[in-house]
Amino acid sequence: MDFNQLLEKRRSVRDFMDKKVPLELIKEIISDSIKAPNASHRQPWSFIIVNNRDMMKRISDASKKTLIEGIEKDPNSPMKGYAAVLKDANFNVFYNAPCMVGIVGKIKAATIAYDCALLACYFMLSxxxxxxxxxxxxxGAEARDPELLKEIGLPEDHKIHAPIILGYPKSIPPMPERKEPVILKIIS
Ligand SMILES: Cc1cc2nc3c(=O)[nH]c(=O)nc-3n(C[C@H](O)[C@H](O)[C@H](O)COP(=O)(O)O)c2cc1C
Structure with a gap:
């Protein structure tokens, strides 16, 4: 697969086969992802691998609870449009994927969001x-139940910056159309 094919093939997948991802393969993808650029080469990330559908459902339910509470408190919430789907007991924010890898870092650390996002990009391409x-x-990063967060091994001063679901796709959707890039100015 050349680079352009890879860019086409990396789509957001929301429909997975009922097939576990071997732990060794998940670790290989993590090994690829840590080759991402990162500020001052601090490599500030860590990982939580949830390769268990029951735990993913618990995290999904806890995240939905936080999101619904937020929508009910704030009538102007940008999440308002998702209220009905979030209240649907059958909706799993992780789309019943077999695995979720949380890309984790301190809540307050310089450049952490950029570093984790770049790592996530490498992870998804790998x-x-x-x-x-x-x-x-x-x-899926909205769970606030301290007991649950402790159970998944998330240190108190850390958060999941990028929750990435992973699995064998039933199908890969076509690439959603992109807007023309806006080039504000070319100075040559
Ligand atoms: C920061 C970020 C947050 C996202 N959150 C969600 C999400 O909560 N649920 C979801 O279904 N997709 C989520 N997505 C996936 C986007 O919807 C998707 O990347 C976009 O529609 C473009 O599709 P593509 O990834 O196939 O190119 C998220 C993507 C990013 C980068």
């Missing part, structure tokens, strides 16, 4: 090159 599907699911 997974696509190995025939796996991914999707960054921001909705």
């Amino acid at each position: 997974a696509a090159s190995k025939g796996l599907g991914t999707c960054w699911v921001a909705q």
Whole structure:
């Protein structure tokens, strides 16, 4: 697969086969992802691998609870449009994927969001090159139940900056159309 094919193949996948991802393969993808650029080469990330559908459902339910509470408190919430789907007991924010890898870092650390986002990009491209599907699911990083967060091994001063679901895709959707890039100015 050349680079352009890889860019086409890396799509946000939301429909997965009922097939576990071997732990060794997940670790290989993580090893690829840490080659991402990162500020001052601090490599400030760590990982939580949830390769268990029951735990993913618990994290999904806890995240949905936070999101629904936020929508109910703030009538102007940007998440308002998602209220109905979030209240649907059958909706799993992780789309019933078999695995979620949380890209984790301190809550307050310089450049952490950039570093984790770049790492996530490498992670998703590596997974696509190995025939796996991914999707960054921001909705899945909203769990606030301290007991649950402790159970998944998240230190108190850390958060999941990028929750990436991973699995064997049932199908890979076509690339959603891109807007023309806006080049504000060319100075040559
Ligand atoms: C920061 C970020 C947060 C995202 N959160 C969600 C999410 O919560 N749920 C979801 O289904 N997709 C989520 N996505 C996936 C985007 O919807 C997707 O990347 C976009 O529609 C473009 O599709 P493509 O990834 O196939 O190119 C997120 C993507 C990014 C980068």
